[in-house]
Amino acid sequence: MVLKKGGFSVRGVREWLEAPAADVAERGGRLNVLRGAVARVTTPLLPDDYLHLANPLWSARELRGRIVEVRKETADSATLVIKPGWGFDWKYEPGQYIGIGILIDGRWHWRSYSLTCPPNWTDPEHGSKRLISIAVKAMPEGFLSSHLVSGVAAGTIVRLAAPQGGFVLPFPPPEKVLFLTAGSGITPVMSMLRAMDRRDRVTDVVHVHSARTDDDVMFRAELRDMHDRHPSFSSHLQLTSEQGKFSLAELDEQFPDWRERQTWACGPAAMLDEIEHHWRDADIADRLHVERFEIERSAVGEGGTVTFGKTGRSAEVDGATSLLEAGESAGVQMPFGCRMGICQTCVVTITSGHTRDLRNGDERREGDKVQTCISAAAGDCTLDV
């Protein structure tokens, strides 16, 4: 309202004008006053609802982006260069990931991928506009990753979520750094390396990266180039088909100062488990930063632990118990309605993990909205309620 207790105020007017666009306030910036004012006549829609019909990128209500280039990295991986639409949060840090949605057969599929670009990256090849990039490695059963690597065309519109994640490189970077990566685990680290390179703050950095063969090494040329240009950066490739797995015991021989280094590790779960053990045994767990990719896989098992994110409660359930019942038994105030899957009153978003539709066995995953009354946990999952 314009008139608050204290009477008429400019701030009050501004708040009143912005109110209809309050949901996009975070991302919209100054445009929100105008957006809010126009929304008074476009209600219940926002101006963006009309604008995005003209150009999908002109919506701050739901962030969109356009793929401007798909660059092959290896036989089974590619870099996607994306131009984000209005309201993208550019204040991300190297190492963070974004949510990306791709439309396939009428349905949006939602996944998270690490950004591989440094913050505020501009690419001269693309008119020096601010862009972002992610790298995707096709997984054997990964329906979406395969599509992204070999099926998506430049010009495709994607949905985007703001960058997030705590696996980040601080600036200025630590004096001594160790990166341990394997496979597509190199992607968040690539963003960190590029950021250091771009800001010309490459400290004493050792990067040990494992891949199966030489051809499987993503960003191989760039790593070599950086290795050559920066004497303080050394890139070590472990080709597992020839040399076998990288053994942590080798650290003492090859990089005896590893204990002094701030370490960032990203790769398969087994490797990360081993690294965590090793660092804990050395009593320097505080110097280790780990990113666990949620590996793109099908729902595992039946039932599991359902965590209710907002309330912090959780419940152990079998594969036949609905998420609604699970929540209610844990004392969570769940939205509910018909309890038979027709009214959509009980819909909540999955924050992580998988669920299964009890009526037809369909799988739902992170980013999907599910009807809790007819869905059960397929493995551990977290709900946004």
Place this chain on the structure above:
Amino acid sequence: MAITDIKAFAHLTAADIETLGQELDSIRRSVELSRGEQDAKYIRRTIAAQRALEVAGRAVLFGSRNRWAWLGGTALLSVAKIIENMELGHNISHGQWDWMNDPEIHSSSWEWDMTGPSSQWRRAHNYSHHTYTNVLGKDEDLGFGILRMTRDEEWRPVHLVQPFANVLLAATFEWGIALHDWDIEKQLSGTPKQLMSEPNKEFARKITRQVAKDFVFYPALTGPAWKSTLKANATANFVRNLWAYAVIFCGHFPDGAEKFTVEQLEGETSGEWYLRQMLGSANFKAGPVMAFMSGNLCYQIEHHLFPDLPSNRYSEVAVRVRELCDKYDLPYTTGSLGKQYLLAFRTIHKLALPDRFLRRTADDAPETSSERKFAGISMPTMPSMPNTERWADRWNETHWLPVDPETGQRRGLRSALNEAKVVLKEKARHEKEVLREAKVALQEKARQEQATLRRKAARERALRRIRRKR
């Protein structure tokens, strides 16, 4: 009393209903599996077309002081509002497009261009109405709290104004719905009397915005044409209200859309739920354009069976549902828009009157019948009055021939209704005959008595004359 036992009413065994349910499930599954790019395109195009119509309408209304511009702008805006309300708002809020996983076209985020907030409507409509369809005392949409649409509901003097209430409801339908949903939301959220409750605040916010938009901001924007723009906006809302009202009344209140008692809900199986939806709603015949403009609610039966399947698929679902109706010999209530509305209109006016003016009961009335309709009628294959719980079973075992011995066709509710109609007509004809005979007899008796009286009077007059002469 309305239907208490849907098995008995439908002339189906528990096993039949179970199979029927499975067949409906498989229709559902096949549509779910085939949803894809084409359907997604359909809804996106509809949204784009609706937005274009609305923008065009608003733009033309800048010149609304010109008669033709007024008419054109009002027509465009009316059509835009109808599409927004029926095909978009209603269907998206039902979750028909949730499968696309698009946050902008999702039941949890869609807000429509109507006075009431979508969220309140979703609770009242998707939950209360669609779960408890036509169950007296549970489904508040049965008469929307102001009309008496079944004789199961006790008559009160206020129902005398029903004909006026009906007209008022039609003209201000969006407000009727908004207030109705607001009320239900307050009940469901347990805050009926708190002034600053969340439902109240939400309601106030929404109606303020809606009223301000159509009656303040847009007219103001058109400057000197503000008066004619205001009239145009009011007209467009009015047209949309009438159309939405007509579609909804044709889907729920023509004869043949049955009502149920709460007893039916107890231990209701999913097959019975399907059956209740099927028997509780009604369709009307429509071509592609009218189907689109009604938000595909000319397929109300299909919509009630599968409220969350995409509306553009209802026409193909209808073919399969009709096949099932034939297979199980169930009625498929449909007719022209005019006929369906007139039937609803008749019920509204009939039930405005107290019961003593009504000939039929809630068991055999055109707008509400029950399994008792078939009892107490002596038909060759009909049982006598049901009074045990196992009546339904006995019905099928001993009295009702489930299969026609001559044609081999299944005999179910449709045959029963037809036969009951014949028997009832015969019964009525017979009663009329008896009444006529009684009337004739009475008249004859009266005539004789009158003649006797006349003779008596003549005799007395003669006697008096004789006495005077003496």
